Amino acid sequence: MGSCCSPNKPTAIALVALLLAVHPAGAYAATPDDPFESMNRGLYAVHRALDAVIFGPAARAYKAVLPAQLRKGFRNIITNLKEPGIAANDLLQAHPTRMVKTVTRFAVNSTIGVAGIFDFANPMGFPHHDNGFGTTAGRYHVQPGPYLFIPLVGPTNFRDFLGYVADAVTDPLAFQPFHDGQVIYARAIVDGLDQRAQADDQLRAIDDMSTDPYASLRSLFEQNRAAQIHDAVTGVTGSSEPTLDNFDDPGAAPPPAATPAAEQKPVALTAPDEAMDRMVEAMLARPLAPMTAEMLSALDLPPVESPPAG
Numbered sequence: 001m002g003s004c005c006s007p008n009k010p011t012a013i014a015l016v017a018l019l020l021a022v023h024p025a026g027a028y029a030a031t032p033d034d035p036f037e038s039m040n041r042g043l044y045a046v047h048r049a050l051d052a053v054i055f056g057p058a059a060r061a062y063k064a065v066l067p068a069q070l071r072k073g074f075r076n077i078i079t080n081l082k083e084p085g086i087a088a089n090d091l092l093q094a095h096p097t098r099m100v101k102t103v104t105r106f107a108v109n110s111t112i113g114v115a116g117i118f119d120f121a122n123p124m125g126f127p128h129h130d131n132g133f134g135t136t137a138g139r140y141h142v143q144p145g146p147y148l149f150i151p152l153v154g155p156t157n158f159r160d161f162l163g164y165v166a167d168a169v170t171d172p173l174a175f176q177p178f179h180d181g182q183v184i185y186a187r188a189i190v191d192g193l194d195q196r197a198q199a200d201d202q203l204r205a206i207d208d209m210s211t212d213p214y215a216s217l218r219s220l221f222e223q224n225r226a227a228q229i230h231d232a233v234t235g236v237t238g239s240s241e242p243t244l245d246n247f248d249d250p251g252a253a254p255p256p257a258a259t260p261a262a263e264q265k266p267v268a269l270t271a272p273d274e275a276m277d278r279m280v281e282a283m284l285a286r287p288l289a290p291m292t293a294e295m296l297s298a299l300d301l302p303p304v305e306s307p308p309a310g
Helices: 009-022 037-065 068-092 096-111 133-139 158-169 182-198 200-209 213-234 272-285 293-298
Strands: 147-150 154-157
Touching: 037 147, 037 182, 037 200, 037 213, 068 096, 068 133, 068 182, 133 158, 133 213, 147 158, 147 213, 154 158, 154 213, 182 200, 200 213
Parallel strands: none
Antiparallel strands: 147 154
């Protein structure tokens, strides 16, 4: 599967825009969110052919030739370059605390992390999280629109497609002194190879376990994006873990719980701080009433003795 930061992303986006303009909804459309399924399956087949001949072997060679620590260093640099855009979207999503953590992460890794080669911020309590304008749109309830599969990019939708454009326009490397594209393309190539190498086992599992890899990939993408949008709403990374469908039936609903309600054990709070915050807010929201003599007498308080005169 290609990366969303693939080097040929602008070309792929232009190609898909042209195909959408001339290609009607196909006979394969089976779900409301994928009206262009016929076209998408054709593009998926093209992507798989290119991946089998070019991208897959290149990614596996990249993983085999470069030591793990060197690949991790490249990955850290690329991740660090994304942090300014992530911080901007944190702020647009009305999560200033999350934005401050992202800025702190960027500052730490850009300085003591030697331009992002080393990720010192993560053990300090500032982990990385993905974000973008497509996620920001989803946070404000912009619907995803039809599902798309773009060669060299992978699964996406109309909302995220427009988010890619906004991400590219606001990319710091698109301005001086990197506007010639050399750094952008080098970053995109390395990022694409690294992401493809990391996803190799997952893609093999989908091929081996699924009777319809296209539908399984679509289902996994939609569930993961829904979880990321939920994180953007709450401002908490990992606040909603997606429930993954069975590979053999991507549209199947999750199985019901087998344990009867009477036998279920009480579940401990996973976020006591949030529960405490809600209790405090509820207490503060209550109006204060003056204590009357009847209320004081009902308390049955012991009499207060006057101190002896000095």
